[in-house]
Amino acid sequence: MDSVFSLEPHQMKSLVEESQRAWQALGQVSYGSTEKEKKSMMFRRSIYITRNMKAGEILSPENLRAIRPGLGLPPKYFDDLIGRTVKGHVPKGTPVSWALLN
DSSP: OGGGTOOOHHHHHHHHHHHHHHHHHTOOOOOSOOHHHHHHGGGSOEEEEOSOBOTTOBOOTTSEEEESSOOSOOGGGHHHHTTOBBSSOBOTTOBOOGGGBO
16 A cells, blocks of 8 residues: 555656755855945944943943944944943943943
8 A cells, every 4th residue: 555655766766856955955055244245344334333332331222323433333232221220431422332231
């Protein structure tokens, strides 16, 4: 009864080849920026400190701004930064990074 499910040798070869082709078509997952994207990062906006800040001061919309070049955190994190404090002295014009924050 298993003859219904059996494959001839040429059919099995075709199944293997098509399975390999499907696997290759999936490609590879790549996280992070590509080299081409890294070149265009400078033209994107990012979050910067707009006032000189001392250690422990709280981030607010008054001391943050999303401007170019894209050297800091992306603007999507703007609301997440509000209410957080800075670790040390941060001069005006510094791009925001997670390393600056408590």
